[in-house]
Amino acid sequence: MTWTITPEPFDSPVAAALWRAYYTEVSDRWYLLHESRRTDPEELEREIAARTGSELALPDGQLLVAWHEDTAAGSAGVRLLDPTTAELTRVFVHEGMRGRGGAPRLVRAAEEAARELGAKVMILDTRHDLVEARTLYTHLGYEETERHNNDPYAEHWFRKSLIN
Numbered sequence: 001m002t003w004t005i006t007p008e009p010f011d012s013p014v015a016a017a018l019w020r021a022y023y024t025e026v027s028d029r030w031y032l033l034h035e036s037r038r039t040d041p042e043e044l045e046r047e048i049a050a051r052t053g054s055e056l057a058l059p060d061g062q063l064l065v066a067w068h069e070d071t072a073a074g075s076a077g078v079r080l081l082d083p084t085t086a087e088l089t090r091v092f093v094h095e096g097m098r099g100r101g102g103a104p105r106l107v108r109a110a111e112e113a114a115r116e117l118g119a120k121v122m123i124l125d126t127r128h129d130l131v132e133a134r135t136l137y138t139h140l141g142y143e144e145t146e147r148h149n150n151d152p153y154a155e156h157w158f159r160k161s162l163i164n
Helices: 013-035 041-050 102-116 131-139
Strands: 003-007 061-068 071-082 085-093 121-126 143-145 156-161
Touching: 003 102, 013 041, 013 061, 013 071, 013 085, 061 102, 071 102, 085 102, 102 121, 102 131, 121 131, 131 156
Parallel strands: 085 121
Antiparallel strands: 003 061, 061 071, 071 085, 121 156, 143 156
């Protein structure tokens, strides 16, 4: 199994397809858990369009794509919140590609991208129902912290020093 992680413009067709897959999955999971339904298609389209990912462009951000063979299998984004703090976001691997080592590679590549942007610390948030994400972050050395944002869907906050 060959994985390659490459930078990707936030507005490319590849990035758009991965964003759609990511947002559809996390939104559907939330609605199924809390309201026993999938995301309303109009809401899905509105939210996908509203979140362009422009914050994941240089010089203050980076979007990375994980390629498995010739398939865009996942993505991770990093953006500077201040000169020394980066946020990890949009970490996603297509369901059929999970368990093959792509997610840890993506997160490590995002950490390196954050270091290259000048960050010394990486933070992130996630939800309680995204158990796989919480397990991944803990495995990669992230420590759960106090709330660091007001995202209404965030339930867990993590932090990791990027200084070796």
